[in-house]
Amino acid sequence: MKNDESNPLIGICVSKDDYPGLLNLLTKRLQTALDHATFIRFHLTDIDFEKLKVKAAEYKKSSNEWQEGIFPMPDVVYMQCSANRETIKRIENIIGPKVFNSFLFDKWEGWKLLKKSWSLRKHLPTTQLLENNADLIDFISKFNYCDVIVKPINGYSSEGIYRIKFQEGKNIEISSTKGLKIEKQEFKYSKEFWYLLSPKFFAGTHIIQQSIETIKAHENVSDIRLNMNKNRNGQWEVSLLLFRIATNSSVVIPKSITAYNPDKFMKSSIYEKEKMGDIEKTIINLGLKICKAFDKSEYHMADLGIDLGMDEKGHLWIFEVNPLPFPTRGSVLDYSMTKPMEYALYLASKRNI
Ligand SMILES: Nc1ncnc2c1ncn2[C@@H]1O[C@H](COP(=O)(O)OP(=O)(O)O)[C@@H](O)[C@H]1O
Ligand SMILES: [Mg+2]
Structure with missing residues (x-):
């Protein structure tokens, strides 16, 4: 059954334990989402594959509340919990290739996936x-x-x-x-x-x-956070790019950080911009290569949080890729808050092939 094209049904698949942090984030995302869609959240076990119905809670923007009900199969599913390949395939058999962020991988699985790409190998720590x-x-x-x-x-x-x-x-x-x-x-x-x-x-x-010795600012280690999302045209783009600097002598980036954009970071570190080249461009190019590696895989990803480090020679290293990234909150604008819903609407508008 096809839902109303002018008001697509977007499903967000969450885990059974309804982890409060994730629910708050989802509610925040939907507060600013476009109006011409219905958003529901559901658990995998609440899909009735026989009747093609799903027991879910619908987000009501006017009251900022969730209301339970029975819905048809969504047009698009944004995965926010892990699911095995068979279940994802089963949903895709019904709605088409419109289930995204369908692979919640751990750091080892992520590393192995990226290692398959020749151009990424030199950026992966052994x-x-x-x-x-x-x-x-x-x-x-x-x-x-x-x-x-x-x-x-x-x-x-x-x-x-x-x-x-x-x-x-x-x-x-x-x-x-x-x-x-x-x-x-x-x-x-x-x-x-x-x-x-x-x-x-x-x-x-x-x-x-x-272990990678990352470039330092004020004696403290740095790393880079790059959030990449597919946008309303189905293309990967940068949602956030920050240098993070530890506020103490930690060897890894701890909870307490100072965040800088690349330009400000280069000014505050002892490295001269001219020698390092156009850092921002290099970081984004690497980000796009990482996204392409996922596009080549069997998984449909559209919301990735990438942790990188730059060493003193300006070489970039991939520390990890997060398949369930939390947008950065605070004074910086992180477009990964809203992009997944825009991409969901893009997928909904596409005809099934
Ligand atoms: N191989 C490494 N060499 C140097 N620093 C690292 C390395 N791996 C991680 N770090 C530091 O530790 C931080 C956290 O590591 P990460 O792999 O992103 O795990 P998580 O964020 O899930 O705890 C990184 O952002 C980086 O600052
Ligand atoms: Mg990390």
Whole structure:
């Protein structure tokens, strides 16, 4: 059954536990969404594939409330939770290729997907999934890295990230971020060190990664946040581009940051713009290549949050790609707040092939 073309039905598929942060974000997105569409949120288990109906809650802009009801299959689905390929295919068999952000991948899956692209390889830090403690030793000895990052494949906001430095004749130095605090520990190459690391790191839940020394401003490390979205014409474009600078001596970007646009960042760092070239253009080109890698994959993505780092030579490194990015709030304008809904309307207006 086809819905009313002048008032398409846009479905946002959310997880069963209705994580409050995500619900607030969704409500915020819809407060500014265009009026000529109906927006519903639903769980995968609420789709009746026999009757082609879905039990869902409709967003009512006038009262800023959600109202439960039974709806036809949406014209477009924006995934905000994980689903297996079969379920996505099942929905696509009904509505066409109009299910987007259909792959919620972890850091290891993301890295493997990007690694397939020749042009992205030089931007990916060497990475390995840790499945047992021999993996860590192998990684360090094989690549001769003395500075590595261990991070949870499903982590966020730099929580649970450890930076391990091995220096000849010196203790092993481990730093980690806990909320706004940095914890530094030193170990002799001994049982203590292994006790800290195992077994939590070695269950396929963490990756080990070559550590990148990112360009500094005021002595503090930086990274880059690039949000990319498909727009109302179905084309990828930049929604947000920021340099983030740690407000303390953290080795990773912690919760507390200062955000700069590329121009202001280059002015505040000791690097001369002329030597680094047109940084903004280079970052966007890399972002577009990342988006293209997803377009070539079997997944339909349209809302990506990319974390990059630039080293002192101006080379860019990909730290991670977030398939469920949270728009940046505050004084900066982040168009990734509204773009997914605009793209949904674009998909709805397209005829099924
Ligand atoms: N390989 C790395 N080398 C140096 N810094 C890193 C590396 N990986 C991550 N970081 C720093 O840690 C931050 C968080 O890492 P990220 O992979 O984005 O995980 P998450 O944001 O999910 O916690 C990055 O934004 C970056 O500042
Ligand atoms: Mg990140």
